[in-house]
Amino acid sequence: MSVQTAAARTTASPPAHLPERQPLFDNAKFAAIALVVCAHTWMPLLEVDRTVAAAVLTIAAFSMPVFITLCGYFARPRPGRPPVDGGRLISQLAIPYLVFQLLYNLVGMALEKRLAPIRLLEPRWLTWFLLSLLVWRLSVPLWTALRHPLPVAVLVATGSGAMAAFPEELALGRTLGFLPWFVLGLVLRPGDLATLRRPAVRRCAPFALASVFGAIWLASPKLLNPGWVEYTESAAELHVGYPVWVAVRFALAGLSLVAGAAFLALLPDHRTRWTALGGASLYVYLLHGLPLKLVQASGIYHARRLHHWYTALPLLGACALTLAVLLATPAAVRFFGPLVQPRLDWLLGPRSGEPVRADGQA
Incomplete structure (x- = not known):
């Protein structure tokens, strides 16, 4: 049995009112999350070699933004489904967050050989994404009510840099910093993505990626603090003036947008041997941190x-x-599955407990 066939059988069928999965999205989700794993694996060598630093920063600059944009795209309101489905948020995000927050805290204490309090609103390691995504999806009705949501999200993210320091609660730096990418997904339409499939765009994509890598290679000595691409630190925390922080953030956002568009343009839009793996992208994201921490130790x-x-x-x-x-x-x-997508039939009502896909996307 092929990986693709087996994965299809382990993934619950979508409800009848949902369109069939498009291979491009599964290809993009798996490719993006695989690059996130690469970036996290290379990250400890950030200051060892300039080329390694440029590769890490380039991948980090667009892989997570692409994944978050796809999350926003799938969070768009659809006929027959409320803008905020509490049952889905509980089963897909809230419970997995609590499970992995506890797990990562326990593993962290074991590796550090010391006891520490477990603060549920202060994400540990990779769990920030679940908490941020929960906040973003709860805010969907606010963004869809605005006439121009993306500029507003950009202003919110830009203003966050003026804070003296980002509090640990709710992963506020990342929640606000990555917010425009989620809202970008909300406002995208299928026709916008179809533009990336044009032959001329696809021919230019490799040169665009190479140009982004070259620009980041030139700037890498100034960007060795991962806070620039991980959206974890304000201007004060990065020891730069607020205007400089804004200028660098906008420059990196522009490079991320170009690299992300080129990345999507280069991906196949038909089924491949690894298309079905995109359905388990959340598993890859949440679980890869544990072996990486052991390797680092x-x-x-x-x-x-x-x-x-x-x-x-x-x-x-x-x-x-x-x-x-x-x-x-x-x-x-x-x-x-019991960790990433625990069955909650005993907790949720019939409608909220309907099966969901292995990537948490409906």
């Missing part, structure tokens, strides 16, 4: 062999891609 990153881009990028990249594929297989979905 092992001291492998101190190996001199990994302090060169020509060894670090291919060796660690191959390991990261293998991990992403393994975590998206049907066996992983079945095994980790």
Whole structure:
């Protein structure tokens, strides 16, 4: 049985009122989340080699924004479904957040060999995304009520940089910083994405990605603080003036937009051997942090062999891609399903408890 067929059988069928999945979106979700795993795997070597730094920063600049934009696209109001479905938010985001927040805190305490209080509103490691996505999806009616939601979201994100420091609660820096990407997904229409499939756009896409990489390579010595691309620090925390913070953020956003569009343009829009893996993108995201933390604790990153881009990028990249594929297989979905998508029939009403797909997208 092929991976594609097996994954299709482990993923619940969509309700009748929903359109059939488009391969491009599954291709994009898996490719984007696999690149996120690569970036996280390379991140400890950010200051070792300039080319590694440029690769990490380039991928980090567009992979998560693309994934968040797709989340916004699938959160658009649809006929027959309320703008905010409380049951889905509980089953897809709230409960998995509590489960992984507890799990990551316990693993963190074990690795650090010390006890620490567990604060539910202060996300640990990768759980920020679930909490931020919960906030964004709860705010969908606000954005759809505005005439020009995207400029407003940009203003909110821009204004957040003036804060003295981002509080840990609700992952506020990332929640506000990535907000425009989620709202971009809300306002996108199928025709906008179809523009990226034009032959001329696809021919230009590799040159666009190369140009973004070149620009970030030139700027990488000034961008070694991951807070720039991870939206975790305000101007004061990055020790720059607010106008500089705004200028750099807008420049990075422009590069992210170009790179993200080129990335989507290069992806196939037909089914491939790895299309079905896109249905388990949430599994890959939530689970990959645990083995990476163990690898980091092992001291492998101190190996001199990994302090060169020509060894670090291919060796660690191959390991990261293998991990992403393994975590998206049907066996992983079945095994980790109780953690990522626990059955809540006992808690939710019949309508709220209807099956959802393995990526949490309806």
